[in-house]
Amino acid sequence: MSYSVEDTIKILEGKFQNIKFNFKEFEFGGYIPIFFISPKDSKSLEKYWVEISNTIAIDYQARLQDEFRAWNIYLFFITNFPIKKELKYKIENDTFSSRKIVVENNVDENLMINEHIINIITVSNNQNEVRDKKFTPNKILNTSLKDKILKKERVTKTAGEAYQELLEELKTSENEI
Structure with a gap:
């Protein structure tokens, strides 16, 4: 039996009522499933991040037929409040089932994808300004x-x-x- 992403989101929202969930699939050499998870407070994040990750792994990831999707799942934990360094380190260095990223400012989803998946970093509004800088040796x-x-x-x-x-x-x- 295969759960749809909608079913998985419903399961997550039912289990974790003080946390918002969103999903986006991004094409980058294949389809990359991305879950955006927004807890109301740091206690909710600290208490539930493992269970959220496990729920996604069991109810969504384990049922995927496409290996590329299954091996490239991202979980973005998005907060509007500061996170303890220890908690952020623990979440981002957990290698079970998916890549997990903690973003402390509610940033646009596309910017998160650009920075953390595609590795595009916006340095300046004027792209020519960056290109025109010449290397000068020390x-x-x-x-x-x-x-x-x-x-x-x-x-x-x-x-x-x-x-x-x-x-x-x-x-x-x-x-x-």
Whole structure:
């Protein structure tokens, strides 16, 4: 028996009444199921995130026929309140069933997808501004490493000397180390 995503959302809303759920499927090399989960407060998030993840895994993910979908499920936990670092770390580093991301500001769903799935980061409204910036080498590094050959060995004598020279130069400049 296969549950539809609508059935899964109804199950979630029935179990977790103080949490809002939304679903979107995004095409990116295949279809990626994305659940947007918005708890009312941090206690609800802390208390229910594991159970929500398990419910999605059992009632939705386990019933998927498409392996790409099954292996690429995202859960975005969206809050309008600060989250303890420990809780955010615990949620985002849980590897069971899906990728979990905690977003502390209620951001547009498409922006979350761009940043966390496609890895597009909006740096500026003017895209040409970013492209026009030219690379300029760091004067200290450039001077210290000029004409030195650093081989792919653990630490060559030249690499060690260059490192020491850089440290000394950085100590005498305004840079912090």
